[in-house]
Amino acid sequence: MRMTPITLKKNQYALRAVFELAKRRGKGPTKISDIADAQSIPVRFLEVILNKLKGSGMIDAKRGFYGGYYLTRAPKQIRVADIMNFMQAPPKQEMCAACLAKSKCPYGHRCAFSAMWNRVNRAVLQVYNETTIQDLLDNDRQLQGKHRSPRKRHFKTQQGRSL
Amino acid sequence: MRMTPITLKKNQYALRAVFELAKRRGKGPTKISDIADAQSIPVRFLEVILNKLKGSGMIDAKRGFYGGYYLTRAPKQIRVADIMNFMQAPPKQEMCAACLAKSKCPYGHRCAFSAMWNRVNRAVLQVYNETTIQDLLDNDRQLQGKHRSPRKRHFKTQQGRSL
DNA sequence: AGTTTGCTGACCCTTTTAGTCAAGAAGTCG
DNA sequence: CGACTTCTTGACTAAAAGGGTCAGCAAACT
Known part of the structure; x- marks a missing residue:
């Protein structure tokens, strides 16, 4: 999918x-x-x-x-969101903030879909916001097996909160 | 943004x-x-x-x-996800499921970013999955002010659960 | 001075997306 | 049947976005 x-x-x-x-x-x-x-x-x-x-x-x-x-x-002070937001081309013309259409759509913010698009939007941004470069570094170290200390670690899988 | x-x-x-x-x-x-x-x-x-x-x-x-x-x-039996998933072109070649790169990336599932991409992925899909066409219809009716009945309605704003 | 490295704007090529067209197949009406 | 309407389908074209390249210049070091 x-x-x-x-x-x-x-x-x-x-x-x-x-x-x-x-x-x-x-x-x-x-x-x-x-x-x-x-x-x-x-x-x-x-x-x-x-x-x-x-x-x-x-x-x-x-x-x-x-x-x-x-x-x-x-790295702890840099969020993925900082990078993503910055890299986006500055919106050329006015665009529909709600539905993400390139041009301002005729329906404006009163369209039946805007609520859903906003939720999608927020969901993605949230992930970007709560992920810092430091998180990615930590992830990387763990995946490479380069544990800082061989101290016992109770499993924290991807599911569990590794990121 | x-x-x-x-x-x-x-x-x-x-x-x-x-x-x-x-x-x-x-x-x-x-x-x-x-x-x-x-x-x-x-x-x-x-x-x-x-x-x-x-x-x-x-x-x-x-x-x-x-x-x-x-x-x-x-309409209640059709989720936005059904439409979105169906409309996607079938992946031509193998692509990296984790990071959404077009081609299978050299890092595979062991890259530091995959966990994050997965979270983004899931977040978006979740919205698509829990939104049905019926929800959109309801939204529309409400926005058009075409209430079925003028019965009193305690405010349910976008935040609150309107979708 | 000469080398190394970043800076920058202009340029190009490929892929994707968006959109069009025309001829045909399948219904409906009278 | 014949005229008309509406979907069907594959081929085609146009435009935009994305990805990538280059050359010449500007600093900074030895």
């Missing part, structure tokens, strides 16, 4: 790039090409994306020999 | 068309052109959509003079 593309590739790339920067936090700036390699993203495309993302203030760049990109905030 | 297109136009049209048929249920078949007029959908395009939708079994058509489309089930 397939879903309509909730995620543009551009957005996915942006998210993965930030994720990668988070992984390497504290080790100085990371070159675009390194991020691209690590996350299998076309370099040229990533240039564009990272450059745009810089405008959000959550990452910054340094040029020259030891240059590269780096996070400006702790 | 804009969302990525959760809804294709084709899907929206399909939903609106079914909705319109539901509205006219019991009054005999409805012509494509009437549906198109009522819902502001390009006729030619709607032809294609309705024809496809017929394959789902939730609507059927009759040709000739008094012909048109009609629902085969009660």
Whole structure:
């Protein structure tokens, strides 16, 4: 059962790039090409994306020999929503906030569907809002089996609250 | 704050068309052109959509003079999810079920993001699943101010459970 | 100076989505 | 039957969005 593309590739790339920067936090700036390699993203495309993302203030760049990109905030302070919202193209013309139609629909907010679209909207945003980059890092560590400490862990599966 | 297109136009049209048929249920078949007029959908395009939708079994058509489309089930028995799922093109190649990437991603289900994508997925599907065409009809009646009975109604706002 | 790395806008190509058309099949009416 | 209406269907075209590339420039380091 397939879903309509909730995620543009551009957005996915942006998210993965930030994720990668988070992984390497504290080790100085990371070159675009390194991020691209690590996350299998076309370099040229990533240039564009990272450059745009810089405008959000959550990452910054340094040029020259030891240059590269780096996070400006702790991974815990960056929510997936921050990235997703920022990456969205600024709405060109007025659009229908309720039903997500590209142009303002004739029915306005009085259409029978708006309540449902709003619920969908909220549901998605909620997930984005409550997920931080730190959460993703934690997830990653767990999946890679790189436990910080071999301390006993009662199973926390995906179902149970791992994210 | 804009969302990525959760809804294709084709899907929206399909939903609106079914909705319109539901509205006219019991009054005999409805012509494509009437549906198109009522819902502001390009006729030619709607032809294609309705024809496809017929394959789902939730609507059927009759040709000739008094012909048109009609629902085969009660609006209460049709969930938005039924329409959305059916309208999705069958996944061409294997795709990554977890992260919704078009092609199967190299990380498989072990990527740090899959848990999040799944949550998004489930959240959206849940809304689609718990919304029936009947719900939309009810919504519509309420918005149009066409209360069946002027009986007193304690406020049920969007928040409260109107959908 | 020369190298490394990011910056930036313009450009292009492919896929998807949206929409159109025309000829045909199946009913209805008289 | 013949005229008319309405769905049927596959092929076709147009437009937009998305994904990706490039070249030349601007900093920063050695």
